Amino acid sequence: MFRKVLIANRGEIALRVINACKEMGIRTVAVYSEADRNSLHVKFADEAICIGPPPSKDSYLNIPSVISAAEIAGADAVHPGYGLLSENANFAEVCRASNIKFIGPPPEVTRMMGEKSTARQTMKNAKVPILPGSDGILESEDAALATAERIRYPIILKAVAGGGGRGMRIVRNKDELPGLYAQASTEAQNAFGNGALYMEKFIERPRHIEFQVLADEHGSVMSMGERECSIQRRHQKLIEEAPSLQVSPKLREKLGKTIERSLRDIGYWNAGTIEFLMDEDGEIYFIEMNTRIQVEHCVTEMVTGVDLVKAQLRIAAGERLKDIVPEVPEIQGHAIECRINAEHPEKFTPSPGKITVYNLPGGNGVRVDTAQYAEGVVPQYYDSLIAKLICHGVNREEAMNKMQRALSQFVVEGIHTSIPLHQRIFADEDFRAGKFDTKFMERFLGDRRKA
């Protein structure tokens, strides 16, 4: 097992990793920007090194600074968390060259699965169902028209190098295609320096279903079940749950086995998540893979009893999956997570600043992952997530009731948070009945404006 791990991240996930390390007797090194000098992850790590000024690009994303910190601290391994450098294959390569173990998949695999059209092709070759679409990059507008005829409208054009919704256009008929093709390509060129596009079938009311996997470095892969993350606003997840009411045990097992086989084929290591869209008929299609631990890993932990971050550390230290997770975990009960963001609950404007009151809910089956504290400051330089509130119950009904109770006791003053928004969602009839898709938030917020 590693003697010392450097956590190349901040906020709640940095603390999450530090916690796992402490529980395993591993020394921890935190890195921080000047804006995070008084952060909880800095306070609770055994050592901490300032790596730069507030902007991420000069600190948390600055590979030489992070590696240099690992060197002077004598860290054996680096845990990249999520976001930041976690899916940066160059960073993983520099770690490898510097003899520091990167806790994640090999850089070659990260690179392969990070490029969306390559990932699609890889999964297709492994017989994972993928959304019908172009086989790779669209060579021309004519190729786009032909592909759209084959897979049938509506379709969506997406930037090959893209993300976050840019370089994307939905096309509902062939007359719209030429104009939208040009727009998407130009936007992608400007945003990512690469105007290449690919095409996928567009599902009007999809559900977002993702599968958690663990893979050791000896060829074993295990699916840890699914999560449903359909409650999203502008492609940012707000609420996640495990299991999904839409996934039958049979589908879970079948898809689990297919995923396990595909990841064994590509030589995947460590934790990862495979994302799917489910259409109105319950058909499920691969969209992308995240080659890291995710924000919402907690709901899987609650229903399986497996500590995923500890599993990551153990896998990276060379342990075998059969020693970490001896049997396929049974899904017990239901867990839901609300992402508590420092933003106005209606206007969604960011709300950095000093927290004056911070009362966390507790109780049976209530978990809060946070790196904020009373008198703590939420800086304006980073994402707005300040806490994750996770509730676990014997079934979805109980989990929802616990969440409502917990939200009512989560008191934050000094900044705005999304807590009131979550409270309204949990009071919504459709949400409670499980009747939603990724367009839920649009409708929910749209209705509120009309009300």
Add this chain to the structure above:
Amino acid sequence: MAAEDLQQLRELVEFLKANGIAEFDMERTDLKVRLKFAGLQPAAPAMDLSHLASAIAAQSAGASAVAAQAPVAVPATLPGATPVAAAAAAPAAEAGPEAGAHIVKSPIVGTFYAAPSPDADPFVRLGDRVSNGQVLCIVEAMKLMNEIESDFAGEIVKVYVNSGQPVEYGQALFAIK
């Protein structure tokens, strides 16, 4: 605490006092020792610490197979739980010759070296007059030697760090007046 342990602890304390050690930290298993001497410490500690390490190792009951690896005596500047860190990172000069001086801070994370090579003279010494842009030291990061230039002209009134010492971003290196 057992009488025997208390006796050993007393001996340890006497040892630390006799050698002017202001701060002391220790890990077990793969023993790592961290010391801070009162005042400016020499670049290479004069004493042989392996003896101290084995003495400490022998005391730790049940510590199986203490690594033969020699303890690393690093003048403590890595911030964390110790208060030393805060002082090192603070931009304001304290009272004394550095009062009101401009502090040159490390722009990168790495290892500080006062001279261009181990047997060469240091770039600058206490009392030297330096100009804006003059190379003051090297901070090595990822095997690259980065020359750190002064952003101020004046006299070196304080040197905060020693060769071989790890430094973080923003850590005080020199005070110039």
